[in-house]
Amino acid sequence: MNTKPHLLKINISHLNSHITCSLCYGYFIDATTTTECLHTFCKSCIVKYLQTSKSCPQCGVKIHETQPQLHLRADRTMQDIVYKIVPALFENEEKRREEFYNSRGFSKLKKGVVEKIPEPKLTCIQASDDRHMYKYDEKISICLERYHVHSMPVRGSHSKVPSLQEKFIRCSNRLQVHDVIELLMKRLDIPSEAELTLICHGHELTKEWSLKQVYLMYWSPKGSPMFLFYCFKPG
Ligand SMILES: [Zn+2]
Numbered sequence: 001m002n003t004k005p006h007l008l009k010i011n012i013s014h015l016n017s018h019i020t021c022s023l024c025y026g027y028f029i030d031a032t033t034t035t036e037c038l039h040t041f042c043k044s045c046i047v048k049y050l051q052t053s054k055s056c057p058q059c060g061v062k063i064h065e066t067q068p069q070l071h072l073r074a075d076r077t078m079q080d081i082v083y084k085i086v087p088a089l090f091e092n093e094e095k096r097r098e099e100f101y102n103s104r105g106f107s108k109l110k111k112g113v114v115e116k117i118p119e120p121k122l123t124c125i126q127a128s129d130d131r132h133m134y135k136y137d138e139k140i141s142i143c144l145e146r147y148h149v150h151s152m153p154v155r156g157s158h159s160k161v162p163s164l165q166e167k168f169i170r171c172s173n174r175l176q177v178h179d180v181i182e183l184l185m186k187r188l189d190i191p192s193e194a195e196l197t198l199i200c201h202g203h204e205l206t207k208e209w210s211l212k213q214v215y216l217m218y219w220s221p222k223g224s225p226m227f228l229f230y231c232f233k234p235g
């Protein structure tokens, strides 16, 4: 009788069709699945595709009438499978991100946005509240800048919002807009009767949205960090 342990050998090429993106033909990077038909793509590929289409590129099903980007979910399981199967992929991708971040991330955003960007000092949001403690979640880097209001009418005595000392924050992308506003109010010592609002790429943000949603909707092609501007809610 054969007592040798049975080792299953699989040729990676047989698996390829299940772990590659039909838009770029590469292995999934930030695997993202549509909630409508459960087809998976790289995040950047599908987000870009949905800027000009409302349907799934693989099966043609309409993802959503008006906002297909909101019907995408990060597929951590699929991404873990890819990283297990293609060990070098993870390392390469981390390296690529780092290089991209170093070479373009900050210098590219420098012009016109902030006069002088200091070395990125990343702080983590820490709170006893476990809403903030998504240890295994995807992280997002954000930069919180004061919004310079010229034409916006501002009500009340707090016409000028103070500026934040530590602008760069790294936190779970499941954090919601109101969590960030709470954090800002606390750090800037703003009286609770005043109301702050966040703006991303010209859009005033809905408080219930997660940072991931904001990123997918308004920011993703621009890379890291995501700039969020704060000001007092116009009256
Ligand atoms: Zn792709």
Ligand SMILES: [Zn+2]
Residues within 6 Å of the ligand: 034, 037, 038, 039, 056, 057, 058, 059, 060, 061
């Ligand atoms: Zn589909």
